Amino acid sequence: MNQLTIAIIFYIFAAVTVLSAAFVVFSKNVIYSAFSLLFTFFGVAALYVFLSADFIAVTQVVVYVGGILVLLLFGVMFTNTIMSTELKADVLNVVPGILLTLLLIVGMLFTFYTTGSWMPGEMQLNGSVVQSIGLETMSRYMLPFEMFSIVLLVALLGAAYLARYDKANKKEH
Incomplete structure (x- = not known):
């Protein structure tokens, strides 16, 4: 494929x-x-493919589409009261939101135009991307990886406690 076709597909x-x-x-x-x-989620996965990050793209599809989005859809569809509730908040923070969005756009454009070269670096990976991610996760980034797993465990325990607490209160009344 030529560069124009690749650029058009990327912009789509x-x-x-x-x-x-x-x-x-x-x-x-x-x-x-x-x-x-x-x-x-699928668009983000396609953009990862354009960045030659195939493993991250597949992980994006499996984790976010296969896990989180399906869980979100089941949660929404099994909750009957979600459709009868007013979802719009009374307080609208339009002005701060627009200012923050404009500030973010200016920051990204500044970064885009002041960066010298967007070409890939000279360093090439030895072996597969999955092997490199595994080695980095289990060597250099072991402590953040373990800390993240502890935070997820605490969040899971907190969610289980809150779910159990609501059931205990409903049985008492």
């Missing part, structure tokens, strides 16, 4: 990602937001 995936993410944020229907989140 970038547009799908940004537009579906905007639909997630601005939609008032939770089901529509969840389904548009599917396109956002």
